Amino acid sequence: MPWQPSAHLNTLKERAQFNAYIRDFFKTRDVLEVETPLLSKASVSDANLLPLKANCLAKECYLQTSPEYPMKRLLAAGSGDIFQICKVFRDEELGKRHNPEFSMLEYYRLHFNLLTLKDEVAQLVGDYLNIQRRLDLSYREAFIKYAQFDPFIASHAELQTRVTPFVGELKLSRDECLDILISHVVEANLPKDTLVFIAQYPASQAALAQIFENESGHMLAQRFELYVNGLELANGYQELTDVVEQKRRFAKEQSQCGEVRQQDEHFLQALQHGLPDCAGVALGLDRILMLKLQADNISEVLSFDFERA
Numbered sequence: 001m002p003w004q005p006s007a008h009l010n011t012l013k014e015r016a017q018f019n020a021y022i023r024d025f026f027k028t029r030d031v032l033e034v035e036t037p038l039l040s041k042a043s044v045s046d047a048n049l050l051p052l053k054a055n056c057l058a059k060e061c062y063l064q065t066s067p068e069y070p071m072k073r074l075l076a077a078g079s080g081d082i083f084q085i086c087k088v089f090r091d092e093e094l095g096k097r098h099n100p101e102f103s104m105l106e107y108y109r110l111h112f113n114l115l116t117l118k119d120e121v122a123q124l125v126g127d128y129l130n131i132q133r134r135l136d137l138s139y140r141e142a143f144i145k146y147a148q149f150d151p152f153i154a155s156h157a158e159l160q161t162r163v164t165p166f167v168g169e170l171k172l173s174r175d176e177c178l179d180i181l182i183s184h185v186v187e188a189n190l191p192k193d194t195l196v197f198i199a200q201y202p203a204s205q206a207a208l209a210q211i212f213e214n215e216s217g218h219m220l221a222q223r224f225e226l227y228v229n230g231l232e233l234a235n236g237y238q239e240l241t242d243v244v245e246q247k248r249r250f251a252k253e254q255s256q257c258g259e260v261r262q263q264d265e266h267f268l269q270a271l272q273h274g275l276p277d278c279a280g281v282a283l284g285l286d287r288i289l290m291l292k293l294q295a296d297n298i299s300e301v302l303s304f305d306f307e308r309a
Contacts, residue, residue: 006299006308015289015301018128019085022105025124031081031107036070038063038087042264045249046207047256050091052100060262063089066282067106068208069267072239075108075278076270083107085285096297097231097287099306108280114199114222114238117279121226121234122195125283129291131193131228138200139220142182146189151178152202152218175204187230199224208246209237226283228291236281243271 005012023033043051043062052063064070067084074082088104109117122134143151149162159177166184190196203211206221213219222238240246250263289301299305 002308004308005303006305007301007303011289011293011295011301012303014293015285018285018289018292021128022083022085022124026083026107029081031083031109032079034071034074034079034082034084035086036064036067036074036084038089040064040070040264041262042069042266043261044069045253045261045263047253050093051261052089052091062262065090066104068280068282069264071106071108071280072275073266073270075110076273076275081107081109094306097290099286099298099302101306101309102298102302103285105283105285106280108239108278110276110278112279114224114236114279117236117281118197118199118224118226121236121281121283122197125226125228125233125288126195128288129228131195133191133194134197135191135194136197136199139198139202140200142186142198147181147185151181152216175202178202178205187227187232190227190230192229194228196227197224198227201225206240206249207237208240208249210240231287231291232284233287233291234281234283236279239275239278239280241271241275241277243268246271 026033039054039056039061041059041061044065049065051065054061054063066088067086071082071084084106086104086106087101089101091100093100109120118136126132126134137145140150140152143149156174156177159174159181160172163172163177163180166180172180200214201221201223203219203221206223209221209223211219211221224236225232226234247268254261286298286301289295290298293301295301299307
């Protein structure tokens with residue numbers, strides 16, 4: 001019956017235990033739990049994310065797609081290491097792995113680099129899922145190993161040909177092609193029951209991460225993603241602290257959105273004040289629960305999925 005929960009009561013109990021596990025994990029590391037607003041007068045800049053709009057006090061506002069901006073404001077204000085368990089919202093995302101409203105763990109560690117952050121994420125997720133096997137790959141290595149081509153050498157025309165079986169004759173940008181191929185080809189071939197970290201993405205996919213030049217002259221992003229059994233679970237950055245570069249990226253992303261989005265001036269002011277050296281990561285808690293409980297559909301781990309909300 002549609003009024004009933006989409007998740008079993010035992011699943012809701014496991015979610016409560018999972019949240020308690022996370023809080024204990026960070027308590028032993030002296031990481032402060034925080035809360036930030038779900039409702040904001042500014043929107044996310046990422047053209048790949050479609051925020052949900054809400055009217056409040058006669059103003060157009062947005063439900064957060066991530067608590068990243070306000071959490072970084074807390075970091076700039078001197079909060080120290082912080083974490084948050086919260087709801088986030090993304091429009092046009094509904095399916096076996098997606099729900100427009102979902103639960104996220106986001107946290108930031110001062111003076112961590114990506115290696116130390118990956119180690120901590122591996123412990124947090126691996127201990128909960130009882131998975132100790134780990135594989136670390138670069139973005140290039142992952143494509144060569146599981147898709148049999150080099151993403152930095154392949155032409156745009158070749159990439160467009162490779163995505164045709166998935167999108168037909170739809171014309172996509174280079175990064176859009178790579179996103180389709182990593183989700184439909186690379187993810188599908190990753191080893192099972194293994195924590196797979198993929199790092200060193202193209203600089204064009206840096207989002208809010210720092211970039212660097214490798215020994216081959218490629219500009220790469222200081223970011224990683226964690227996969228388990230083909231599910232993307234986490235996205236981590238060596239965080240960008242340069243406000244000038246951040247404004248440049250905001251302007252570029254705005255031009256790709258196809259709509260005018262309200263820029264988060266408070267976030268830019270915090271960067272101007274000074275964001276401490278840090279690494280941060282966002283983890284999808286519903287997907288981790290799906291793996292823990294061997295669920296096939298995200299609705300099985302939500303008290304009420306979108307269809308029953």
